[in-house]
Structure formats: structure tokens, C-alpha cells
Amino acid sequence: MSLYEKIKDKIYVHLEEAANLARVKGQLAYDELPPFVLEEPRERQLGDLATNLAMILTKQCRKAPRDIANIILENMELTDTWIAKGEIAGPGFINFHLDSSWLTGVIPEVLLLEDKYGSVDIGKGQKLQVEFVSANPTGLLHMGNARGAALGDSLAAILTMAGYDVSREFYINDAGNQIHNFALSLEARYLQQLGHDVPFPEAGYHGEDLIKTVRMIIEKDGDKYISMEEELRRESLVRQALEEKLQDIKSTLEDFGIFYDEWFSEQTLHDSGYVRDTTSELEKKGYIYEKEGALWLKSTLLGDEKDEVLIRSNGVPTYFAADIAYHRHKFHRGFHKVINIWGADHHGHVARMKGSMQALGYNPDSLQIILMQLVRLIQGGEVVKMSKRSGQYITLRELMDEVGKDAARFYFILRDPDSPVEFDLDLAKSQSADNPVYYVQYAHARLCSILRQATEQGYDTHINPDKKQLSLLSSAEERELLKKIADLPGEIATSAKMAEPHRLARYVLDLAALFHSFYNSQRVLIEDNDLRIARLGLVKSTKQVLANILGILGVSAPERM
RNA sequence: GCGCUCGUAGCUCAGCUGGAUAGAGCGUCUGACUACGAAUCAGAAGGCCAGGGGUUCGAAUCCCUUCGAGCGUACCA
Numbered sequence: 001m002s003l004y005e006k007i008k009d010k011i012y013v014h015l016e017e018a019a020n021l022a023r024v025k026g027q028l029a030y031d032e033l034p035p036f037v038l039e040e041p042r043e044r045q046l047g048d049l050a051t052n053l054a055m056i057l058t059k060q061c062r063k064a065p066r067d068i069a070n071i072i073l074e075n076m077e078l079t080d081t082w083i084a085k086g087e088i089a090g091p092g093f094i095n096f097h098l099d100s101s102w103l104t105g106v107i108p109e110v111l112l113l114e115d116k117y118g119s120v121d122i123g124k125g126q127k128l129q130v131e132f133v134s135a136n137p138t139g140l141l142h143m144g145n146a147r148g149a150a151l152g153d154s155l156a157a158i159l160t161m162a163g164y165d166v167s168r169e170f171y172i173n174d175a176g177n178q179i180h181n182f183a184l185s186l187e188a189r190y191l192q193q194l195g196h197d198v199p200f201p202e203a204g205y206h207g208e209d210l211i212k213t214v215r216m217i218i219e220k221d222g223d224k225y226i227s228m229e230e231e232l233r234r235e236s237l238v239r240q241a242l243e244e245k246l247q248d249i250k251s252t253l254e255d256f257g258i259f260y261d262e263w264f265s266e267q268t269l270h271d272s273g274y275v276r277d278t279t280s281e282l283e284k285k286g287y288i289y290e291k292e293g294a295l296w297l298k299s300t301l302l303g304d305e306k307d308e309v310l311i312r313s314n315g316v317p318t319y320f321a322a323d324i325a326y327h328r329h330k331f332h333r334g335f336h337k338v339i340n341i342w343g344a345d346h347h348g349h350v351a352r353m354k355g356s357m358q359a360l361g362y363n364p365d366s367l368q369i370i371l372m373q374l375v376r377l378i379q380g381g382e383v384v385k386m387s388k389r390s391g392q393y394i395t396l397r398e399l400m401d402e403v404g405k406d407a408a409r410f411y412f413i414l415r416d417p418d419s420p421v422e423f424d425l426d427l428a429k430s431q432s433a434d435n436p437v438y439y440v441q442y443a444h445a446r447l448c449s450i451l452r453q454a455t456e457q458g459y460d461t462h463i464n465p466d467k468k469q470l471s472l473l474s475s476a477e478e479r480e481l482l483k484k485i486a487d488l489p490g491e492i493a494t495s496a497k498m499a500e501p502h503r504l505a506r507y508v509l510d511l512a513a514l515f516h517s518f519y520n521s522q523r524v525l526i527e528d529n530d531l532r533i534a535r536l537g538l539v540k541s542t543k544q545v546l547a548n549i550l551g552i553l554g555v556s557a558p559e560r561m
Numbered sequence: 562g563c564g565c566u567c568g569u570a571g572c573u574c575a576g577c578u579g580g581a582u583a584g585a586g587c588g589u590c591u592g593a594c595u596a597c598g599a600a601u602c603a604g605a606a607g608g609c610c611a612g613g614g615g616u617u618c619g620a621a622u623c624c625c626u627u628c629g630a631g632c633g634u635a636c637c638a
Contacts, residue, residue: 042581052580058618065618090581091619136638177637203637294636305564305634312636319638347565348633373566373631415574418566420631422573427587434600436586442600453597498578506575509585520593520602539597561600 002120002489003105008049011081011096012038015053018076027071030060044480047087047095054092065092103482104470104534110485110541111464118488118548122496123164127334130156132341133253134171137245138182139207141252141396143375143423144343149396150412150554151372152341153258154501157552162496167335169262171326174242175270176319181205183234186241189214194223213241252397256405257554269325275317278325278360279310287359302355305348320349324356331362339368339499341417347371370499372417378424394425403428406555410437413553414505436509440546441558443512447543448559450524454536457525465537469530473538477518481538484511485545501553508549515542 015038022028034056041050054069061068069088078086085097110117132152135145153168160166173179185204192198193214200206217225217240225233250263269275279295282288287298293313297320300307310321330338342349350371354364377384377394384394399408402425411428414436415421428435454461473482487507495503524535550557 037580042584046581050581055580055618093581173638181637292636296636309636314636316636318636323638343632344566345632346638349638350565371566376631419574420567424573427573434587438600439586442598446598446601450597457597502575506585513585516601517603519597520599523597525597560598 002486003102003109004486005490007082007098007102008038011049011083014077014081015051015072015094018072019053019057021075022071025075027075028057028061028063028068030057033057034060040483041093041095046089046093047085048098048483049096050089050093051096052093054088054094058092068092069094100474100479101467101471103479103486104467104473106482106486107465107470107537107541110544111537114544115548115551117544118492119161119163120489120493120496121163122493123159123162125163125165126336127167128159128164128337128339129167129169129330129335130159130339130341131169131171131330132156133258134173135249136173136178137242137249138178138205139245140209140393141249142393143377143396143399146256146396146399146408147372147375147412147421148341148343149253149256149258150409151370151417151501154409154413154504154553155339155341155370155499157554158492158495158501158504161492161552164337164496167261168259169264170260172246172263172265172267173319174265175267175322176316179238179242182241183238185210186214186237187234190217190225190237193218194226196226210241213244216244217241252395252400255400256396257409264326266322266326269322269329270317274329275322275325278328279317279321281328282310282324282356282359285359297352297356299352299355302352302359304352304355308352320352323349323353324360327353327357327367328360328362331357331366335366337366337368339370341370341372344371344373368499370417373420375421375423378422379426406441407435407437409554410440410505411435413501416500416502437555438561440508440512440550441555441561443515444543444546444550444557445559445561446519447515447539447546450539451536451543454525459525459532459536461536461540463533463536463540465534469534470537472531472534475518475522477514477521478535478538481511481514481518481542484514485541488545488548504549504552508546508553511542511545511549515546 015036016033019028019030019033023030036051036053036056038049038051041047054072055065057063057068058065066088069092073086073088073094076086082098082102083096084099087095087097089095113119130152132155133141133145133149135141141149156166156168181201181203182205184201185206188198188200188204189210192200193211214237217237225236228236246263253260279288282297283295287301288310289296289298294309295311296307297310298307308320309318310324311317327338350369353369354367357367358364403411407428411423412421451461473479484507491503491507495501518538522535524532524539526532526535547557
């Protein structure tokens with residue numbers, strides 16, 4: 001637990017005790033103390049911490065909030081809390097001003113913990129899986145996948161910081177209908193490239209990349225598949241194409257800074273009989289019935305709008321059947337918690353997926369699905385409809401080439417997944433120097449520069465400021481910066497609990513702003529020995545925190561730029 | 562039709578487990594480089610938080626409703 005959290009906890013407890021004491025004395029009448037908030041007030045001048053306790057008690061106590069606040073304050077023990085002053089403000093907030101010395105304790109903490117600073121242990125080592133991107137291997141990665149990639153990877157990193165044993169997983173949809181379509185498309189392209197006039201399947205994949213794939217096969221094997229029996233030909237083409245596509249997806253994601261622990265093949269679930277086994281498990285539990293030759297899941301019993309087909313009348317399991325098996329398999333592997341990142345177009349799938357887990361005896365709350373709104377691409381002022389079938393989309397590779405990995409990842413991670421993103425390519429390109437990511441990176445480079453200069457001027461940067469020196473950090477800018485740094489563990493905890501990486505992107509922007517502000521108002525490399533050492537400690541701490549968060553967000557922290 | 566998500570500054574977005582005067586970036590306007598990096602800083606202007614009702618000490622936030630946008634509603638995935 002960080003210093004800041006310890007202080008907060010202590011004050012919280014003292015508030016509870018004060019209210020209780022007032023009740024015993026007959027000054028306040030309430031049955032049960034409701035949960036209240038102790039947090040930083042919006043306006044910093046108002047104090048370091050504020051609570052709404054008095055206002056929450058108005059109903060039960062039938063007193064004006066300010067009167068209640070007065071009573072609580074009178075009964076509150078202030079020693080050993082770092083509280084310098086408590087006062088009542090506004091509609092009935094109790095604001096606390098802390099003794100200025102508590103804050104500086106964060107510097108030794110950061111310098112000691114280094115890249116571990118910010119870690120919290122809410123996960124307690126539990127096994128947790130984040131599955132994200134899981135794009136169909138029938139084409140290239142597009143903007144929507146890019147968003148999911150940035151989101152999932154950062155979330156995984158945050159959860160790791162929060163004490164979970166995290167595994168990143170990519171589910172490969174290498175079975176089913178779309179693979180059949182893929183085969184037909186490949187076959188058509190193959191024959192066309194070899195001069196045969198064959199029609200392209202209507203529901204096929206029109207992407208240009210498919211032609212490239214086919215050409216590579218031709219280069220390697222020539223026309224040897226023409227004479228082959230149809231089924232065998234398609235299978236051979238698909239096998240090679242899938243491998244090539246997957247390799248491409250993998251290397252693109254690696255260039256985007258994303259490395260998976262597990263690439264899980266859907267086909268293996270069919271081959272091993274796990275899909276069938278899962279279906280019969282559901283049958284045993286009474287969730288299956290037959291109608292018109294197909295096997296249906298009674299998903300209406302599980303909170304769904306209508307029942308769903310699991311096994312088609314032709315005997316082929318649906319995508320849904322495989323997906324249930326897949327998620328059952330995840331829990332079977334021992335994950336306490338499973339998080340999926342899906343595009344919002346799959347939202348109808350959420351309730352029945354959770355319901356299915358419940359039917360299989362798992363806690364549906366252990367499966368958390370984060371829906372992200374799709375990315376709308378704007379080019380030349382117009383919306384570009386993206387679709388793999390039509391072959392019209394901007395790929396992740398192109399995005400990285402044009403906007404850069406850091407800017408692209410930061411752009412996506414800055415936004416709430418629930419918020420639809422309009423990605424104006426022209427704007428992103430033309431304004432790339434104004435992208436907020438550079439603001440943060442510049443702060444890091446600046447910090448590095450100060451440390452370089454310090455060394456050049458003969459100052460020792462391997463410092464460990466003592467209490468007396470740290471107490472010199474008393475300007476408003478220094479204190480704001482220190483507070484922000486002290487906030488990090490709490491920020492990590494909240495981001496992890498709520499599964500919201502964009503909070504950290506906002507945090508790091510705030511941190512950079514506070515540093516720039518400090519930098520412009522006070523010099524670090526000054527003659528005063530004690531103050532210089534204290535400020536160098538602040539500089540080193542800020543740099544460390546920036547680097548820690550940029551690492552989580554998958555953005556590089558340059559020493560120069 | 563029904564269901565899910567969204568609607569906040571000119572633009573792109575935060576804030577939504579109810580709290581004090583609704584924030585940031587871009588753009589616009591004023592200032593600051595003979596000081597550790599001006600990719601920066603200090604300041605100004607800009608809002609019926611889509612509209613209407615309700616809940617309460619208090620609503621951008623919760624509930625109802627209207628309007629608008631996106632998505633879903635296949636023996637597709």
C-alpha cells in the first residue's frame with residue numbers, strides 16, 4: 001500500500017470513529033453509517049482531501065449538512081493523521097489540508113521501487129486471461145483490430161501491475177464457414193491468376209492481399225493444384241494461405257508492440273471432440289432440444305432473446321457452439337477470470353455467452369466482455385465503409401506507416417471503449433506533430449535532458465534526498481506534481497478494477513502537464529545543494545513514473561526527440 | 562418493430578459507482594526564449610451537458626419519455 005493510501009485509510013477510519021462517537025454522545029442519530037467518499041476535491045485550493053460524509057447523513061439525522069459536518073469535526077481525532085487543518089465548505093463538505101511533509105515521502109518510494117512503483121496487489125496472483133483482436137485469419141488487420149490490440153494489450157499490462165497472473169491470448173478462427181468461403185475465394189484467385197476465366201464467389205473475400213497470397217503459392221508450386229481433385233485443392237490452398245496470413249498477423253502485431261502468450265486454434269477444439277463434448281454436457285443439463293433436424297440451445301432460459309442453433313441440420317456445429325466450447329476450455333484451464341475484447345457488433349452475443357457459462361456451472365461474472373465501438377474512418381471528409389468482404393479498408397500496417405506506432409496506440413487508448421472513434425486519416429497525418437503522445441514523450445525527453453546536463457555539470461545524479469532536503473519542495477508546482485505521482489497506485493487500482501486503460505492515458509497527460517508547468521517555473525540545476533538534490537529527486541521520480549506508464553501503454557519513452 | 566450502445570465547447574474527446582464554479586487537446590486571441598529542450602509555459606474567449614418530465618439536500622451522472630446516430634435481431638462469424 002502506498003503512503004497516500006495509508007494516509008487516506010487512516011483518515012477514513014478516523015471519520016468513521018468521529019461519527020460513531022457523536023452518535024454515542026447523542027449528537028447524531030443514524031442507524032448505519034452509509035459508505036462515503038474521501039477523495040481529492042476538484043479545486044486544489046480547497047484542500048488535499050474532502051469527504052461528503054456529512055451530506056450523506058442528512059437524511060438519517062435530519063439535520064443540515066453543515067451542522068453535521070461541524071459535529072463530526074468536533075469529535076474527530078486529528079493526531080497522527082497528517083491533517084493540518086479541517087474545515088467545512090460549500091454545501092457541507094469537510095475538507096482536510098494535510099501537513100506539507102507527507103507528500104515528499106513519495107520520492108524515496110519511487111526511487112526505491114523503480115519500475116515496480118505503481119504496483120498494487122488486488123489480483124493476489126490469480127490467473128487471468130485477456131483475449132483480444134482474434135481477427136479472422138482471412139485477411140489483413142484493420143483499424144478496428146488496431147483499437148482492440150491497443151486496448152487489450154494495455155489492459156493486460158495494467159492487470160499485471162495490479163497483481164494478476166495475466167495471459168494474453170489470440171483465438172484463431174481457422175474453422176467453419178468463413179474458412180470455406182476463404183477456400184473458394186482462394187481457388188478462384190488461383191485459377192484466375194493462371195489464366196482461367198472463372199467467376200469470383202459472391203460472398204468471397206475481395207481483398208487484394210488474397211491475390212498476393214495466391215501468387216506466392218504459384219511461385220512456389222506452380223500450377224500443380226489445377227489437376228488436383230477439388231476438395232484436396234482447396235484444402236492445400238487454404239492450409240498454406242492460413243499459415244501465411246497468420247504469420248503476417250503475428251508479425252504486424254509484434255511491430256505494434258504486442259506479444260501473445262497463446263495462439264489458440266478453433267480447429268483443435270473440433271479435432272479433439274471438445275465441441276461435441278461441450279454440446280453433450282449442455283444436453284445433460286437439459287439445455288438442448290432438437291427441431292427441424294438441428295440441435296438448439298435453450299438460450300432463452302439463460303437470458304437470451306431467442307434460442308440458438310448449436311449443430312446445424314447438416315451436422316456441422318455453428319460458430320456459437322465452438323465459442324461455448326472455447327470459453328469452457330478457458331475456465332477448464334484454470335483461469336479465475338476471463339476478459340474478452342469484442343467489437344460492438346458482437347454485443348448480441350454477450351448475454352448468451354455468459355448464460356452458457358452459467359449453464360455449464362461457471363460463474364458468469366468471471367467472464368467479462370468489454371465491447372468497443374467500431375472505428376469509423378474518415379478520409380477526404382467522407383466516411384470510408386470498412387469491410388473485409390469488399391476489400392476496402394486501411395490496414396494496421398498502413399496505419400503504422402503513416403501515423404506511427406506510438407501515436408496510433410496512444411490515439412486509441414486515450415478513448416473510452418464505449419466511445420465510437422472517428423479516425424480522420426488526413427488529420428492524423430497532417431497533425432501528427434500535435435498528437436498528444438508527443439507531449440508526453442517530450443516531457444520524458446526533457447527529464448532525460450536535465451539529468452544529462454546535471455552529469456555534464458558535474459552533479460551527482462545518483463542521489464537519495466533526505467527528509468530535510470525534500471522538505472524544500474514547497475512550491476505549488478512541486479506539490480501538485482508530487483501529488484500526482486502519489487496518485488499512481490490508486491490510479492492503477494481503479495483502472496484495473498474498472499478495466500479502463502484510458503484512465504492511465506489521461507493520467508499520464510496530466511502528469512506531463514504538471515511537469516512542464518513545474519519546469520517553466522523553477523530551475524533544477526541550481527547552486528543551492530539541498531534544493532538541487534531535492535529537485536533532482538523529483539525529476540528522477542517523474543521520469544520513472546512517465547516511463548512506467550508509457551510502458552503499460554505500449555508507447556516508447558525516448559531519451560531524445 | 563424489439564434489443565444494446567451513444568448524443569457534453571467550432572472540432573476530437575474526458576467527466577457518468579450522484580457532489581462544490583462541467584474539464585483537456587486542437588482551432589481562435591494576448592503574452593513569455595542572452596535560464597536545465599518554445600514539440601513548452603502563463604492567460605482570454607468559447608456550454609440550455611440533444612429536448613422534456615421525475616427521484617433528492619444536490620443530477621452531465623440515476624429513472625421515465627421524445628428526438629437523432631451506430632450496431633444487433635441468420636441452421637453468418
